[in-house]
Amino acid sequence: MGELEEFLAPVDHSNPSGVELRNDARFHALERSLEPAARSARVVGDSATPRTPPIDWDGLLKDAAEMARSGRDLRLLAMVTRMATHQRGLEGLGDALSMLTATVEQCWDHLHPALRDAPSRREAALRRINALYQLENTDNGLMTDLALNTVFTLRGIGAVTGSDLAAVAINRATVISEAADGLGEKEKAALAAAHEAQVARTSTALKALATERPEELAALAAAAGRARAALSALEAALDARVAENGVGVRFAALGTLIGRIAQSLAGAEAAPADTAAPQADGAPAPVMPAPEGGAAIPGQITSRREVERCLDLIIDFYERTEPSSPLPHLARRMRKMVPMTFMQLMEEIAPSGMKEFRAVAGVIDEKSK
Structure with missing residues (x-):
């Protein structure tokens, strides 16, 4: 977890989680600092390349750590998760999700926002759940960060984003089923064509990465796998405290995105070993056709x-x-x-x-x- 461990330190022995930070001027300043990371600010016009937000992530993380000495607030920690992801990519994401899990497990009784008197555990913790659901904000949340941030770059191909990697894990039918309702046949065809082009480019990039920088690919695949496991652990920690009548807390959209990124990276890491071995007579191994969708x-x-x-x-x-x-x-x-x-x-x-x-x-x- 590295430098994020400081967010688990007791704030005050008499008041382990300190004060609520929602009305702290520093909290609102941090929120404003994240505005350039919104999708609406990063994707402009028809440009296929998202803008890199002009944000000093190291400086923001230091400011957040300073604020955390006053109070342990899930709303702040959700922002810290985004900062760590921008700062250290998939590895930072896994560490931040593990930090959130540890916070829930160790500090639930005195965490901010405070629990409210309510007829059910879930209702009592609703403000906490909503604070974490901000991670799935599709304009200015972790979902946007993962989709638009560069995961790796290759000369001659350019930047490969989380959205590119996620596209490799799905097929045409999924793309159409997840699109907006009411699309005509021409719009569906255009959407499918764009997806096929994205998959072709990203698949080429993954093969090149596996050949040229296999250690980097292995590290990315491992980090994505850890992030997926860390999100599942966070859901389990929350379920232990709020689940009732079979209803728990699920970050379905975030889990799907992380899972698809992890699937594409793991598949690319495994592919060279599956196809590189020659036949016994020295002839190249036959190339087995992959099912449509790549998995x-x-x-x-x-x-x-x-x-x-x-x-x-x-x-x-x-x-x-x-x-x-x-x-x-x-x-x-x-x-x-x-x-x-x-x-x-x-x-x-x-x-x-x-x-x-x-x-x-x-x-x-x-x-x-």
């Missing part, structure tokens, strides 16, 4: 992301071979349900029976409050 079907499904991947392949197959089949529509609905909690699934599958179910199970309907 093999797993022999055994071990995660929800692999479930989503398999459903994407099913959708893609039927759209290419049997466009009139109703099966891809059913598969899309199933894919949408993969990250849902138990209660969300019940709402999706049997909404008319939810009132009776809540009455029997004693579950509070948040919408009726």
